[in-house]
Amino acid sequence: MAFENLPQAEKNQTEVRTNTSSNKSTRAILTGALVVALLGTWGYIIYDKNKTKETVTQQENLIASTSTQRDELQKELEDAAMRYDMLKSSNSKLDSTITSKDKEIEEKRARIQTILNKANATEAELREARTMIASLNGDLESYKNQVEILQGEKIELVQQKAVVTRERDNARREYDSASVVIKEKEDMLNVGSTLQASNFNITGINEKGSKEKSTSTAKRVDKLRITFDLNExxxxxxxxxxxxVCITAPDGTPVAVEALGSGTFSTRDGQQKFFTQKLDVDYTQAKRQSVVRPLKKGGLFS
Structure with a gap:
């Protein structure tokens, strides 16, 4: 019996050894697979970490680049703004053409500053800001040229005004000189045209009927006859x-009765003087004329 069971026992041992070997092989395979999976996981983790680090680095570089660009653009905008303010202050009186340009420049300047104030400004927005700054600089150059043209025109106008002022002053001096000469000539003509009288004579007349006779006796005088010559x-x-006609009494007082036509007149030197009578004489140029006028008793004398 024991002999007969021996092959069966060997068979079982063989199966056990076979199963054990198979289990070891399977375990080895699983272990290898796990190792490979673990290595793969570690590799992915390392790759992902490096990739993430690279992405972070790129983002940091991008942020740094964007910040640098923003700073540069801000500096360019400030320089442009300074130029603009200087141009405005150098020409306080601007014409309508330049004044209308002010609004465009201010709007563009405000738009650029709005972009630069954004903490998360995109590359596209920064490119827009750079383009607008270039355009703004072009506007400022045009603005500067217009200001220079206006200043040149202003200088020319000032020079023209100076010339006109000199010419006006010269003309005024010449006019004043001419006026003085004319006044002198007029005064000379006025003096020269003044009639000069000579051969004054006052004669007492005694009237008897239709006859007249000169007399030197005061009580016999009925009227006075005034005669004089107007020189040529x-x-x-x-x-x-x-x-x-001015008559002076023996006591030196003027003989003048306003009710009988006497009055005053201004002499050439501006003084007021009494006249006894005013005569209207029909004068002929360049001719000596004798004037005779009677003065009745009881009128201006008695």
Whole structure:
């Protein structure tokens, strides 16, 4: 019996050894697979970490680059703004063309500053800001040229005004000089045209009926006869002339009665003087004329 069971026992041992070997092989395979999976996981983790680090680095570089660009653009904008303010202050009185340009420049300047104030400004926005700054600089150059043109025109106008002022002053001086000469000539003509009288004579007349006889006896005098000559004058024009007759009494007082036509007149030196009578004489130029006028008793004398 024991002999007969021996092959069966060997068979079982063989199966056990076979199963054990198979289990070891399977375990080895699983272990290898796990190792490979673990290595793969570690590799992915390391790769992902490196990739993440690279992405972070790129983002940091991008942020740094964006910040640098923003700073550069801000500096360019400030420089442009400074130029603009200087141009405005250098020409306080601007014409309508430049004044209308101010609004465009201010709007563009405000738009650029809005972009630069954004903490998360995109590359596209920064490119837009850079383009607008370039455009703004072009506007400022045009603005500067217009200001220079206006200043040049202003200088030219100032120079023209100076020339006109000098010419006006010269003309005024010449006019004043001419006026003085004319006034002098007029004064000379006025003096020269003044009629000069000579051969004054006052004669007492005694009237008897229709006859008249000169007398030197005061009580016999009925009227006075005033005679004088108007000398010839080449300047005075022919026509009616007013001649003032001034008679002085023995006591030195003027003989003048306003009710009988006496009055006052201004002499050439501006003084007021009494006249006894004013005579209208029809004068003929360049001719000596005798004037005779009676003065009745009881009128201006008694």
């Amino acid at each position: 004058n080449l300047i005075a024009q022919s026509g009616n002339k007013e001649v003032y």
